[in-house]
Amino acid sequence: MVFRADLIRVYPCSFADIFFALLRDLLAFAVISSGSRYHLDMIDTHCHLTYDGLHERVDTVIADAVSAGVDRMITVGTTPVDVRKAVALSRRFDNIYATAGLHPHYAGDWPSPTLLTDALRDLLADPKVVAIGEMGLDKHYPDPPMKMQRAAFAAQLDLANELSSLPIIIHNREATDDTLAMIADADIPGDRFVFHCFTGTPDEIDMILAIGAMVSFTGIITFKNAAAIAEASDRVPLDKLMIETDSPYLAPEPHRKVRPNEPKYVVHVAEFLAKRRGMTVDEFTTTVDANAERFFNLK
Ligand SMILES: [Zn+2]
Secondary structure, rough: OOOOHOOOOOOOOHHHHHHHHHHHHHHHHHHHHHHHOOOOOEEEEOOOOOOOOOOHHHHHHHHHHHHEEEEEEEOOOOHHHHHHHHHHHHOOOOOOOEOOOOOOOHHOOOOOHHHHHHHHHHOOOOOOOOOEEEEEEEEOOOOOOEEEEEHHHHHHHHHHHOOOOOOEEEEEEEOOHHHHHHHHHHOHHHHHHEEEOOOHHHHHHHHHHHOOOOEEEEHHHOOOOHHHHHOOOOOOOOHEEEEEOOOOOOOOOOOOOOOOHHHHHHHHHHHHHHHHHOOOOHHHHHHHHHHHHHHOOOO
């Protein structure tokens, strides 16, 4: 090889060079970190990555969440078939956990409590399944009939009693009294429950807190017409609070019109509640993430 002196370029090193090099590095850092304004390890404690709108592009959804500072997600199973999809995702991605339950909307498809609990029991044994649920009662729609919702809920409470280590995710819509009564009948300690996507009154939140349950809030709390929910949230002690998206539903402000909602937007729920409590976002998320790790026993 012939050595050619004319190929050697001389790099003058002046103050201006150093200044511009620093500026370039700063700009590069800003671009790289533009996905998140925080260096956080947030957890979206309740999303549905198996649902249309998210599942067909789940790799991107998860990558976008991670670059926004949301590094772990719990994808909540709502039927035995859906749970299998959730478990499959949890096996593909280290940072995804699954849960196993029957949402009250699907209670009509499972008239036999025994068949339901048999279908769920095996799935609940998976090491990445961190909770039983979501289960509960929903009086917002006339269907399925309350009788079927109650039967499915009671069967799952029995199963939860049998599997004494798993936390329980409650879906309760306009049915707080009945839900709490069934929980009392099941004789399960209240601190095993989280009432997800809370949308009730201050009185209802007091009743839920009285049994020792956790309360979790979605982007609904950021809506201008949800001031009562935000006020109710003030009553929740910091160690009983969790945050979630319930995506693909319920995108928070300022993305309320966005469909579908995604786990990355849990950042806005954190910002809203941190501001309301006079905390920095970092302080707030550190606390609620510790709650989620403890409650769901996340490794
Ligand atoms: Zn849900």
